[in-house]
Amino acid sequence: MTLMEKKKFDTKLSLLLYFTRGCKRWFALAVFFACAVSLLDLVNPKIVGFTVDTLISGKPAEISGLAAWFVEMAGGADTLSANLWMVALAVVCVALLSAVCRALFRIFNAIGAETLVKRMRDTLFDHIVRLPFAWHSVNHTGDIIQRCTSDVEQIKMFLSEQLTSLLRVFVLIALALTYMYGISPKMMAVSGGFIPVIIGYSFWFHKKIGSQFAIVDSEEGKLSSIAQENLTGVRVVRAFGREKYERERFEKQNKFYTNMWIRLMQLMSAFWSSGDLISYLQLLCILIYGSVLAVSGELSAGSFIEFVTYNAMLNWPVRMLGRVIANLSKAGISIERLRYIMNSEEEKDPANAKTPDFHQDITFDHITFSYTEEGKKILDDVSFTVKAGSTVGILGSTGSGKSTLMYLLDRLYPVEEGKGRILIGDTDIREISSDWLRKNIGIVLQEPYLFSRTLAENIAIASEDAGQDEIRRAADIAQLSEAIERFKEGYETSVGERGVTLSGGQKQRTAIAQMLIRKTPVMIFDDSLSAVDAETDAKIRAALKENTAEATVILIAHRITTLMHADQILVMDKGRITERGTHEELIAKGGTYAKIYELQMQQSDVGEEVKE
Ligand SMILES: Nc1ncnc2c1ncn2[C@@H]1O[C@H](COP(=O)(O)OP(=O)(O)OP(=O)(O)O)[C@@H](O)[C@H]1O
Ligand SMILES: [Mg+2]
Incomplete structure (x- = not known):
């Protein structure tokens, strides 16, 4: 049986x-x-x-x-x-x-x-x-x-x-x-x-x-x-x-x-x-x-x-x-x-599912997508390449399809045949074993979900054999250890159902640590620094840079300071990429990105960090 x-x-x-x-x-x-x-x-x-x-x-x-x-x-x-x-x-x-x-x-x-x-x-x-x-x-x-x-x-x-x-x-x-x-x-x-x-x-x-x-x-x-x-x-x-x-x-x-x-x-x-x-x-x-x-x-x-x-x-x-x-x-x-x-169809891998190395370029090749058959296009002919080991920042109005892009990369939703391809090197992700795909792509979801277990258990949720040291290290990079040390029971603190006993920022950082501990070659942060203050945001990014130099990183954010140092920045609007380039190039262009930057700079706390 x-x-x-x-x-x-x-x-x-x-x-x-x-x-x-x-x-x-x-x-x-x-x-x-x-x-x-x-x-x-x-x-x-x-x-x-x-x-x-x-x-x-x-x-x-x-x-x-x-x-x-x-x-x-x-x-x-x-x-x-x-x-x-x-x-x-x-x-x-x-x-x-x-x-x-x-x-x-x-x-x-x-x-x-x-x-x-x-x-x-x-x-x-x-x-x-x-x-x-x-x-x-x-x-x-x-x-x-x-x-x-x-x-x-x-x-x-x-x-x-x-x-x-x-x-x-x-x-x-x-x-x-x-x-x-x-x-x-x-x-x-x-x-x-x-x-x-x-x-x-x-x-x-x-x-x-x-x-x-x-x-x-x-x-x-x-x-x-x-x-x-x-x-x-x-x-x-x-x-x-x-x-x-x-x-x-x-x-x-x-x-x-x-x-x-x-x-x-x-x-x-x-x-x-x-x-x-x-x-x-x-x-x-x-x-x-x-x-x-x-x-x-x-x-x-x-x-x-x-x-x-x-x-x-x-x-x-x-x-x-x-x-x-x-x-x-x-x-x-x-x-x-x-x-x-x-009788509902399970997620199935193709026969002879491939397990390619993920230290390769990731290419979105003319991706068009909608959630329902007759529904409106959420993504419309989106193409870009993330060079292996580089960082890409994605900025865009809400509902422009940023999270959807990441769901597609993780194959949480399938891209229909004929509506574009997503490639790792030159392997279509449709041909990759889903276990392998998810083992190699670490994603911090926009809405992190914590289980009602201890902090340590939550951090190690996707890597059962992680030891205390690794858990602490991940928490360090995510700038979470200080907060954890302040809890009476430290890493053994129970987070309550769905993490109700944690603040929004603590929850986000737990989710980041949760991903970091897996040391995946591809890391995605979907608006994962939105609930932390600008200073902590900067600290996390600095620690990340130091510790994940090898990894290919996709950073989705609304705060320009979060992604301005990325090797490439994509600006999205209504399911399309409207601008792309480095921070300097985009500023020089004087488009949406430059306008948003201007606006955000007027807010003192963000501006200060940049001046520093
Ligand atoms: N499961 C779903 N079924 C149908 N439509 C969806 C689903 N999830 C998202 N959408 C729609 O897809 C569009 C893009 O959503 P998505 O979450 O990708 O936006 P986003 O760019 O990540 O926005 P935000 O910055 O607010 O996170 C939205 O209009 C949303 O209503
Ligand atoms: Mg989103």
């Missing part, structure tokens, strides 16, 4: 079979013992019938096979009627055996169910983390989580409770009907006649209600999305005083969801009560018809009791079938929802 082998799942069944790999044997054992329970449950009514008719009323015994052999072994009917305790003992023994089988059924069923759930969770998680960035940006986290919890639970219930019961119920119905036929074919016809009615009714009902369950599920997804979004964005909600609005939005959705369940439950209870009615009607018919037969002498008292016991025994399982059918539709929907995830 490998989680790695991935394929398309054409049908729900194929996915279900894939998930149940490794736990089918447990379910088989569970079904075996469940059937044994059904079989054993049918024995006691037989014993009671035999006792009433033969042992108490003295009629000749109508038994054969194994039962006759047992009676023979016990010393014959006469001995038994003199020692009724032996019969009682037999009843107890059968009940005991049935209890043991029931326990074994539960144990194997639980092992099967939990093995299944574990495999489902592992498989889903493994798959989801490999899904492309683009997939994650269109699918809501709340909904994905709901699919991985509720839907997984639903499928587990279906397999461990409904399906095993279904098989058991079939065995029970078949055997009970056979016995009932043996007692009185006429009464069996009356009782059996109701079975298709009950099953048909529940089938009809659950077919109707199936779509309702799908709606309820998607509403639940919406509800968890709201909750999740609000918990994640709790600061924004508070800061904007949006609590009331958000609470109302949640309450509205919650009310809607609750009402849907209430309506559904009303329908369900109407179904169960009408089902009850049919069952009682069946019992009534049997009692009346049985009494008539008993009075006319066609049916003995013992057989009558036996028959009614079997009939009562069937009552629950037959209605159970309805529930199984209900859950068939629910489980079907759940499997479909997981199939959507499992």
Whole structure:
């Protein structure tokens, strides 16, 4: 069983079979013992019938096979009627055996169910983390989580409770009907006649209600999305005083969801009560018809009791079938929802993925890109080359496509065939293994994300084998060590969820250290110095220059002082490069860059640094 082998799942069944790999044997054992329970449950009514008719009323015994052999072994009917305790003992023994089988059924069923759930969770998680960035940006986290919890639970219930019961119920119905036929074919016809009615009714009902369950599920997804979004964005909600609005939005959705369940439950209870009615009607018919037969002498008292016991025994399982059918539709929907995830295409490397050296020029060759097929062009015919070991600065208005360029370089979004190429040396990044690509490109994202672990763990998050010294060194270059030393617990300080206990600048610098520790040949800083003051910005750049002389660096910034020393500066506007050159060249040109520079120089703190 490998989680790695991935394929398309054409049908729900194929996915279900894939998930149940490794736990089918447990379910088989569970079904075996469940059937044994059904079989054993049918024995006691037989014993009671035999006792009433033969042992108490003295009629000749109508038994054969194994039962006759047992009676023979016990010393014959006469001995038994003199020692009724032996019969009682037999009843107890059968009940005991049935209890043991029931326990074994539960144990194997639980092992099967939990093995299944574990495999489902592992498989889903493994798959989801490999899904492309683009997939994650269109699918809501709340909904994905709901699919991985509720839907997984639903499928587990279906397999461990409904399906095993279904098989058991079939065995029970078949055997009970056979016995009932043996007692009185006429009464069996009356009782059996109701079975298709009950099953048909529940089938009809659950077919109707199936779509309702799908709606309820998607509403639940919406509800968890709201909750999740609000918990994640709790600061924004508070800061904007949006609590009331958000609470109302949640309450509205919650009310809607609750009402849907209430309506559904009303329908369900109407179904169960009408089902009850049919069952009682069946019992009534049997009692009346049985009494008539008993009075006319066609049916003995013992057989009558036996028959009614079997009939009562069937009552629950037959209605159970309805529930199984209900859950068939629910489980079907759940499997479909997981199939959507499992069939989403993972990031795939081409065959013979290449692993070129990254100490080479990086070329953007006529790149055109938009996030959606019909969406507007975010990048429009962008071409430039970053010489190996050089530094390129990118300046541009917000939304001009700077971050997008970097996402494309890291292959977080694919560049469509025919819409340009990105080359490392002369290898197209489409041909490079994604692991290798990301191992060689270090990127400090514009919005750093920290995990709720310690500072040291966060810095070393992408390089597990980094030692204390390396962590400290990275923190030094990122000008973070001073701040860390001021924390009571130093590097062992927990940063809280998403780094809430850190300042914006500390978070940014942690993200920088996180990248530096990996010592990648290509380093990208996407607006990574925006939250630090000009002085720290300068210090970081000086330390970087000293320590990363070999690396190819791409610096995205809004502050000109951050990138003015770059070997080449690109100015972007609306997805195009409008100016390029060194700082001096651009100033001499007197274009946008020069204007921005002029403006920024008027701000004293930035100006001072330059004067220095
Ligand atoms: N996942 C996405 N789906 C659709 N559009 C997107 C997505 N991400 C960004 N955009 C759009 O692409 C455009 C360029 O965004 P990008 O983040 O590259 O700009 P930027 O130059 O980095 O801006 P900033 O300086 O503010 O960081 C913007 O108009 C933005 O709305
Ligand atoms: Mg950006």
